[in-house]
Amino acid sequence: MLASTRMGWGGRRIGLATNQAHSSENTDMSNNSCDQNLEERDFGELYDEYFDRVNRYLRCRANNVWDADDLTTTVFLKALEKFHQYDRRNPFASWIFRIAHNTFIDYLRKKKEYPLEPTSWVFEESDETWQPERQVLDKEQIEFLHEKLSRLTGDQRDVLTLRYFADLKISQVAEVLGKSESAIKMIAFRGMKQLQQLVKGCEQG
């Protein structure tokens, strides 16, 4: 993708690519972009790369797609505002997902004050931008997993969603949640075991 506009801000490039075409799914479980020692891409390039992951993460966690999209908007507006504070020696993924996670925590606090009826995000096909080409699980399977995830503890949900939905490394999850890597590994292990038992129980039942 060509970045056609680049603007300076705080001495750093925050150019935003103006390519109007839908970006393809460009994230995967690998984290090659975060392996760079020094992040040199501008905000536009990072936005293009990380929007999908952030949006997906928040759609997994929020009660409905509308809240998730609002949260995604909030995350990138905050990121742009604070981009000059971003230390390029650290992975952008950790930085943007810390914002995303904190935004989600704020969302949960407000949701406690003003609870809304949860709606399913998986089965909403009214979103015309939805491109379910990679959907390999059926509705029941996805709903099943989502329901099991919701039965985990908050820490376990945080770690597993960040680890497997946001596609972060253990070290990055640790950085986002402000915990040690060993603690994250332990939480992830227990979460997976818990999830395993929940799935086993259902399969046995």
Added chain:
Amino acid sequence: MKDQQRPRKLNQATDEERDPIISKLLMHLQEMRESVPINYRLKQDLKKRLLEQMKQMNMTNVEIESTKPMKNNRKRLSIIMVVVGVFLAIMLFIGLKTDVSIAKWQQLSIPSMDPMIDADLSPKDDRIVLLSQSHLSFYNKEGDKENTISLPSAKGKIVGIEWSPLGHEVAWVVTDDHHTSVWLTNIGTNSSRLVWQGSPTTYDGMDWSTPDWLLASLGEEVWKISTVSSEMTLAFTGTEPSGSPNGELIALHHGGEIEVWDRDGKLIRKVGKGQHPVWIENDFLFFVDERGDTAVVHPVAEKMKVKKGPALHGEGKILFIRLSDDRKRVLVGRVQSDELHLWKGQVRK
């Protein structure tokens, strides 16, 4: 690519993750993750919004950047103002300073058989010439007489002398019942030549404006007389002309006051009552006020202030004040007991 990376990911997994059920769970989680729809419309719209915001931020950034030079300019302006203030203070201090003094006063005890009429310092301050009625006597700094030049016109009354800027000639004025004449005597050849002659008139001082032009006060008028031709012009009305070192200004005595004129004949300033004006520097005039005390003034300053000048040693009426070309030596002639006494001092500024 993704399919190639999944095994690597799993190979990096912990033993617990390699558990068959957990591996299946992980696969399901990944599939579930990829089943989550991405709002690409939002992605486009948000990109536009961010772009707009970045433009605004960039403009703000530019404004911030553009205010930096203003701040710098303000800082520079402040510094300049401080510097100017200090400079003005210094100039004011110089303008008002009264610490012009004359030290190392020394009364010249020059043995002379004839009454002394006038005296002058050589431009280099290495000699003194004394004028008597019939001759010029030259003395070195130690007061030893070097030579004497007899003046050709001894019939009239010799009234004044002025050493030329180049040092090789001395101008002198003689007046008798028929004429008043201006002569030049070459020190090296002892020869004298007449440069101007007119009807008998009063004489009140001379000054060389340039090596070729002599300002002479004749009959209450200052005449500019060429020393290389017969040309002469009336320059000013007044007496005791004194040209500034750079030749730009002329101070003279007129109507009891000291006046300063420029070279084009424009009155610059009336300094006040006084006489015997001489220039210490291009901008500072030294004269004797109406009380007989010396005064220093910056006549071209916007706000001119006359300050008390250095005390002149000795008593008696000041007849003349002469300065060496470097303005560091002063020769004062005072009349005491009907005799002219010479005092020499060092000007300190």
